[in-house]
Amino acid sequence: MIEVRDLHKSFGEVRAVNGVSFTARDGEITGLLGPNGAGKTTTLRMLYTLMKPDNGQVLVDGREVWSDPVAARRRLGVLPDARGLYKRLTAAENIDYFGRLQGLSNKEIERRREALIDGLDMRDIATRRTEGFSQGQRVKTAIARALVHDPRNVLLDEPTNGLDVMATRAMRRFMRQLKDEGRCVLFSSHIMQEVAALCDRIVVIAHGRVVADETPAELLAQTGQANLEDAFVSLIGTDEGLAA
Amino acid sequence: MRAFTAVYWKEVRENLRDRRTLINALLTGPLLGPVMFIMLMNVMVSRELDKADRPIDVPVIGAELAPNLIRALKGAGIDAAPAVSDPEAAVRDQRADVVLRIAPTYAEAWGKGQAVQVEVIYDSSRRDASTPVNRVRNVIEAYGKREGAMRLIARGLSPTTAWPVQVAERDQASSQSRAALMFSFLPYFFVLTVFLGGMYLAIDLTAGERERQSLEPLFVNPVARGTILAGKLAAICTFSLVSLLLSVAAFSTAPWFIPVDKLGIALDLGVHFGAQVLLLMSPLILLLAALQSWVSAMAKSYREAQTYLSVLMVIPILPSALLSVIPVRPESWMYAVPLLGQNLAIVQLIRGDGVNAEQMGLMLAGGFAAAIIAVIGAAWMYRSERLAISG
Numbered sequence: 001m002i003e004v005r006d007l008h009k010s011f012g013e014v015r016a017v018n019g020v021s022f023t024a025r026d027g028e029i030t031g032l033l034g035p036n037g038a039g040k041t042t043t044l045r046m047l048y049t050l051m052k053p054d055n056g057q058v059l060v061d062g063r064e065v066w067s068d069p070v071a072a073r074r075r076l077g078v079l080p081d082a083r084g085l086y087k088r089l090t091a092a093e094n095i096d097y098f099g100r101l102q103g104l105s106n107k108e109i110e111r112r113r114e115a116l117i118d119g120l121d122m123r124d125i126a127t128r129r130t131e132g133f134s135q136g137q138r139v140k141t142a143i144a145r146a147l148v149h150d151p152r153n154v155l156l157d158e159p160t161n162g163l164d165v166m167a168t169r170a171m172r173r174f175m176r177q178l179k180d181e182g183r184c185v186l187f188s189s190h191i192m193q194e195v196a197a198l199c200d201r202i203v204v205i206a207h208g209r210v211v212a213d214e215t216p217a218e219l220l221a222q223t224g225q226a227n228l229e230d231a232f233v234s235l236i237g238t239d240e241g242l243a244a
Numbered sequence: 245m246r247a248f249t250a251v252y253w254k255e256v257r258e259n260l261r262d263r264r265t266l267i268n269a270l271l272t273g274p275l276l277g278p279v280m281f282i283m284l285m286n287v288m289v290s291r292e293l294d295k296a297d298r299p300i301d302v303p304v305i306g307a308e309l310a311p312n313l314i315r316a317l318k319g320a321g322i323d324a325a326p327a328v329s330d331p332e333a334a335v336r337d338q339r340a341d342v343v344l345r346i347a348p349t350y351a352e353a354w355g356k357g358q359a360v361q362v363e364v365i366y367d368s369s370r371r372d373a374s375t376p377v378n379r380v381r382n383v384i385e386a387y388g389k390r391e392g393a394m395r396l397i398a399r400g401l402s403p404t405t406a407w408p409v410q411v412a413e414r415d416q417a418s419s420q421s422r423a424a425l426m427f428s429f430l431p432y433f434f435v436l437t438v439f440l441g442g443m444y445l446a447i448d449l450t451a452g453e454r455e456r457q458s459l460e461p462l463f464v465n466p467v468a469r470g471t472i473l474a475g476k477l478a479a480i481c482t483f484s485l486v487s488l489l490l491s492v493a494a495f496s497t498a499p500w501f502i503p504v505d506k507l508g509i510a511l512d513l514g515v516h517f518g519a520q521v522l523l524l525m526s527p528l529i530l531l532l533a534a535l536q537s538w539v540s541a542m543a544k545s546y547r548e549a550q551t552y553l554s555v556l557m558v559i560p561i562l563p564s565a566l567l568s569v570i571p572v573r574p575e576s577w578m579y580a581v582p583l584l585g586q587n588l589a590i591v592q593l594i595r596g597d598g599v600n601a602e603q604m605g606l607m608l609a610g611g612f613a614a615a616i617i618a619v620i621g622a623a624w625m626y627r628s629e630r631l632a633i634s635g
Contacts, residue, residue: 048464051629074466082633084458088261089254100250101465142461 001026001184002047002153007056009042016042017053018208024186024201026152029179031195032188033232034205035241040188041081043205044157047186048078060153074102077151079159083142087131091122091141094130095148102149109148116144120174136167143174154178156187160194172198191243196228206236247467251475255449256482265444269483273440274490277433282501289503291372300376301325303334306346310354313346313362316387322380331365341373342366342380357395427511431590432564434491434525435583439532439560441487442480443553446536449476451549460632469626473537477619480533488525492518517593524589524604527611531582534618541625563587579603580610 002024009017017039024030032040045051047058049069058065058072065072085094092113099109117126120140125133130141139159147154159175160168175198178185189195195202202219204212212219212235216228223231233239259265304324307314314324324344328334331343345363347353353360362384366377393403453459463469496518499511539556543549563584572578574592579585585607589599599607625631 050460050463050632070466070468073464076464078461078464080460080464082457082460084453084456084461086254086258086458087456088258097250097254098461098465100254101247101462101467103246103466146461146464 001059001061002155002186003057003059003062004043004047005057005059007043007046007058008054009039009046009051010054015208017046020056020205020208020210022203022210022213024153024184026184027179027182028200029175029185029187029198030201030203031199032186032203032205033192033195033242034188034190035236035238036190037241038190038205039208040190040205041157044078044155044186044188045080048076048080048155049073050080074149075151075153077147077149077154079139079143079146079156081157083138085130085133085138085141088129090127090129091133091137091144092117092126094141095145098145099148104149112148112150113144116147119177120144121170135162136164139163139167139171151183153184154186156185158189159187160189160191168194190241192229192232193243204232204235211235247465247471248475248478251467251472252478252482255445255476255479259445259448259479259483262444262448265448265483268444269441269487270490273437273487275494277437277491278494278498281430281433281495282498285498285502299323300341300379302342302344302376302380303328303331303340304344304346305331306348306350309346309348309350310362313384313387317380317383320379320383322383335365335367338370341370341376344380427594428567428591429564430495430594431587432561433495434488434521434590435528435560435564435586436557437487437491438484438525438529439536439557442484442529442533443536443557445480445483446533447540447543447546447549447553449480450537450540451543452546454631455545463632470623473623473626477530477533477537477622480537481529484529484533488522488529492521511594512596513594520593520599521590524586524599524607527608527615528582528586531611531615531618534615534622538618538622538625541622541631559583567591576602576606579606582611582614585610 004023005021007017007020008015020039020043022030032043034040042051046053047060047065049065049072052066060072060075063072085091086097089097095113095116096109099112104112117123120143122137122140122144125137125141130138133141139162143156143159156175160171163171172194175185175187179200187198196216199216201215202212203210212222214222219228219231219235220226223234225231225234232242236242299321301323302317302325304314305327307324307327317324328340328343331340331345334340334343343365345365347361347363350360350362364377364381364384366373368374368377389407392406396403396406453462462472496513496515498513502511535556536553539552540549543552560583564587567584567587574588578588585603589603589607592599
């Protein structure tokens with residue numbers, strides 16, 4: 001479970017995140033929806049301790065992350081905005097490297113690696129060097145290495161960005177599977193369809209603030225709109241930076 | 245510790261698969277120095293030896309006025325060539341190394357027993373001409389001295405009347421210290437090897453990772469950034485150490501390719517020399533690795549880091565260049581200055597003087613102190629929030 005309380009972060013004059021609070025629960029998919037530049041990536045970066053908030057708290061499984069950032073990162077599986085692979089290593093070697101950094105034994109690494117390769121349907125590319133991988137193959141490898149330590153909490157920054165239809169469907173299936181395993185799944189997106197299709201709970205962010213934090217049904221009721229797309233647009237005030 | 249070794253082995257393995265890094269660290273870096281050195285030495289040696297023995301032609305103006313002098317020159321392997329019309333221009337345009345001009349009044353003055361003038365026209369800024377110029381001058385001076393002595397004897401005087409002081413030269417240079425003079429730029433080659441051996445790794449491991457957007461996922465792992473940096477530094481040091489080992493080994497074969505005996509110098513670049521060079525270079529390996537990582541961490545891209553590092557590469561040249569222009573008497577504090585100390589010590593080793601324990605201690609202490617500062621600087625860069633953000 002991830003609890004975010006009143007996060008603030010400024011870069012010089014720009015207030016990127018200006019008082020964001022929400023909770024992502026275990027066994028649910030929580031979507032962070034907002035136009036490009038709303039502060040989604042900065043919020044996520046503060047959750048996985050890459051950036052220190054100017055103000056506010058992040059709790060992972062009830063523990064403040066900044067009191068022990070290394071321990072907090074062990075409880076998180078993160079697909080960051082940057083998903084560069086080591087192109088002179090094979091996909092499997094990329095996964096193994098992160099397993100070792102997580103402090104897993106060689107036996108555990110092998111077991112998890114094989115499970116993820118099957119789960120993500122990437123057997124055919126596992127022993128190939130990642131140089132020249134397609135966008136979809138790269139995302140699969142990046143997710144596999146992010147989840148090698150079997151984390152309870154999964155953070156995905158725009159996981160379907162740049163994927164084709166088939167790969168997007170596979171990614172959604174995989175996220176539902178993570179939810180069914182009882183994990184807390186938090187992902188960001190600027191695609192309204194995707195959030196509507198996947199989420200148990202939707203956190204809408206605009207201009208560094210949370211403008212809504214509801215279940216899809218409550219969101220419709222609150223805005224008085226017939227469908228989610230219209231609800232989002234009415235919440236944010238514009239459809240600029242969003243995608244259907 | 246597990247995380248440290250994981251980072252270390254991953255970086256070593258990944259870079260062993262990169263042809264550019266391998267060629268730079270294991271081929272160009274360590275071998276360029278020795279090969280260039282051997283070629284230069286051979287060219288230099290053969291030219292010097294040539295000029296010292298070979299008969300040379302020197303244009304002489306007014307040769308017919310001084311047949312005895314011309315004969316003396318011929319006896320020393322200097323043949324009189326036909327006169328040139330404008331000797332000053334001939335020397336300036338490098339058509340002749342040296343031209344002799346015998347004054348038109350030579351024969352008349354010689355007959356009267358007066359002093360005569362022989363002009364030696366040359367250009368002292370042309371180093372390759374200095375051997376023939378000195379040969380010509382020495383022959384003329386010896387001829388003059390001999391003739392003077394004859395005249396004194398003819399008048400019943402001892403030649404010592406005219407030359408009461410005799411200079412007797414006692415050169416204290418050992419054949420090894422003569423070698424040192426020619427090998428004074430060897431330290432620079434060693435430093436350059438260490439620099440080049442680690443450079444591509446240092447760029448790739450920091451600026452390269454950042455550019456390829458793999459630094460952010462790496463920092464998401466539950467490993468302190470200091471540990472990640474330590475693993476990367478160890479990988480860089482390994483490559484530059486191997487580079488240095490290869491370079492020392494290549495230099496140890498140099499005496500086989502250079503005609504050292506012809507020059508009357510002794511050269512000992514064996515195991516003992518190699519071991520001491522490795523020991524005294526060890527702080528520089530860490531210092532340069534940390535400096536390179538520090539500088540690379542300031543760059544956003546591979547190319548930018550490469551630009552910064554080529555500027556940084558000038559620094560190791562400074563002590564070598566400075567010492568060759570202003571020869572200083574080594575004082576003990578100089579050994580504590582990284583690069584300068586190594587420079588002095590390597591030249592000392594080639595001279596056969598050895599390096600004493602105090603000097604070695606100062607070098608290691610000063611070098612490692614500087615290295616620790618550089619590591620702290622790199623670690624400070626690694627802690628910055630911006631480092632992980634690629635965009």
